[in-house]
Amino acid sequence: MSVNALDSSRGDAQGMAQGTAQNVGQGTAPGDAQGTAQGAVQSAWRGEVAKPDFSRIRPYGDTMNDGKVQLSFSLPVPDGPEAVEAARQLGAKMGLSTPTVVHHEDIGEGFTFIVMYGNTEHTVDYAHIQVPKVETTVMDFYEVNEYIRDNIGRHITVIGACAGDDAHTVGIDAIMNMKGYNGEYGLERYPEIDAFNLGSQVTPEELLRKAVELNADALLVSQVVTQKDTHVHTLSALVDLLEAEGIREKLVLIAGGPRISHELALELGYDAGFGPGTLAPEVASFIVEEIVRRRLA
Numbered sequence: 001m002s003v004n005a006l007d008s009s010r011g012d013a014q015g016m017a018q019g020t021a022q023n024v025g026q027g028t029a030p031g032d033a034q035g036t037a038q039g040a041v042q043s044a045w046r047g048e049v050a051k052p053d054f055s056r057i058r059p060y061g062d063t064m065n066d067g068k069v070q071l072s073f074s075l076p077v078p079d080g081p082e083a084v085e086a087a088r089q090l091g092a093k094m095g096l097s098t099p100t101v102v103h104h105e106d107i108g109e110g111f112t113f114i115v116m117y118g119n120t121e122h123t124v125d126y127a128h129i130q131v132p133k134v135e136t137t138v139m140d141f142y143e144v145n146e147y148i149r150d151n152i153g154r155h156i157t158v159i160g161a162c163a164g165d166d167a168h169t170v171g172i173d174a175i176m177n178m179k180g181y182n183g184e185y186g187l188e189r190y191p192e193i194d195a196f197n198l199g200s201q202v203t204p205e206e207l208l209r210k211a212v213e214l215n216a217d218a219l220l221v222s223q224v225v226t227q228k229d230t231h232v233h234t235l236s237a238l239v240d241l242l243e244a245e246g247i248r249e250k251l252v253l254i255a256g257g258p259r260i261s262h263e264l265a266l267e268l269g270y271d272a273g274f275g276p277g278t279l280a281p282e283v284a285s286f287i288v289e290e291i292v293r294r295r296l297a
């Protein structure tokens with residue numbers, strides 16, 4: 001919905017006029033848009049609607065820059081006026097102006113679920129945000145196989161696992177399984193890829209052992225649980241083992257999971273990190289391009 005459409009939902013001419021006046025001329029984005037977050041959205045703001053100041057963005061609910069946020073949480077107290085007041089005070093302590101509880105509900109055994117609206121005064125310089133991203137040309141299933149035939153000339157071996165104590169296999173299965181996920185075949189279906197899915201709770205030692213045994217070209221490690229930084233410990237332990245064995249640089253090493261960013265993966269010594277919504281062709285493309293780029297074949 002556009003800003004003006006939101007304003008017009010007030011249903012009166014004055015609201016529409018005010019909304020339009022408030023939302024125009026909010027400043028233009030400074031600096032060079034190339035390579036920044038600002039560049040990515042510029043085309044969405046072709047001037048038909050009010051343009052935000054990308055150096056100072058703030059949430060918007062009804063009108064540009066109103067700072068409106070919605071927050072939900074549970075309190076370990078029974079539902080009632082005291083719970084609502086406690087939530088309101090918490091919202092104020094979090095720095096929200098006009099914290100307002102818009103929904104509260106008994107969720108049993110002395111707990112209350114709260115939904116609150118409020119306004120934040122804070123802004124963020126979106127124009128200068130730069131997030132490391134996996135740089136790859138994403139090929140489809142057929143193109144990846146053709147690329148392997150043309151540029152590598154042999155099958156490649158890819159091992160996947162959900163490592164450490166983690167038993168969340170759905171993510172790694174989405175990338176590996178023959179059946180595929182979200183309309184894309186998993187790596188097991190690729191004729192030019194020998195894919196081995198080791199399943200859940202695979203120790204870094206076992207991953208190393210398999211990598212050596214199968215002479216793997218790529219290792220795919222899934223980490224879903226992040227409580228107590230368990231993912232960092234497991235991912236780091238694997239890198240240490242691979243380095244000690246002298247095979248780290250001979251492999252394409254990839255981490256993935258809903259809370260894994262490319263930036264974190266790079267920090268931990270991985271070649272790439274893939275987060276929520278990843279599909280097999282993105283991963284396959286990165287692997288094969290990296291093998292060729294680093295002359296690992």
Ligand code: B12
Pocket residue numbers: 165166167168169170171172174175181220221222223224225226227254255256257258259274275276277278279283
């Ligand atoms: C299903 C599930 C389970 C199932 C798992 C069954 C199975 N075989 O996988 C069961 C019931 C066993 C389970 C157990 C637990 N779970 Co659980 N679980 C979930 C749930 C509901 C869905 C996860 C899922 O399947 N997502 C779907 C897949 C497709 O998404 P994905 O994993 O993000 O994968 C995609 C990308 O991230 C990426 N990807 C993932 N891995 C990889 C790897 C590579 C190499 C690449 C390239 C890409 C990639 O590609 C995938 C496709 O796009 C989530 C909550 C949620 N809604 O997300 C909680 C959740 C993950 N579980 C959680 C917890 C805490 C647990 C338990 C500790 C609970 C407990 N106290 O016992 C245990 C831990 C068990 C263990 N040892 O790991 C927490 C984790 C919190 C945290 N940040 O650490 C969550 C977030 C729930 C919550 N909100 O608290 N869980």
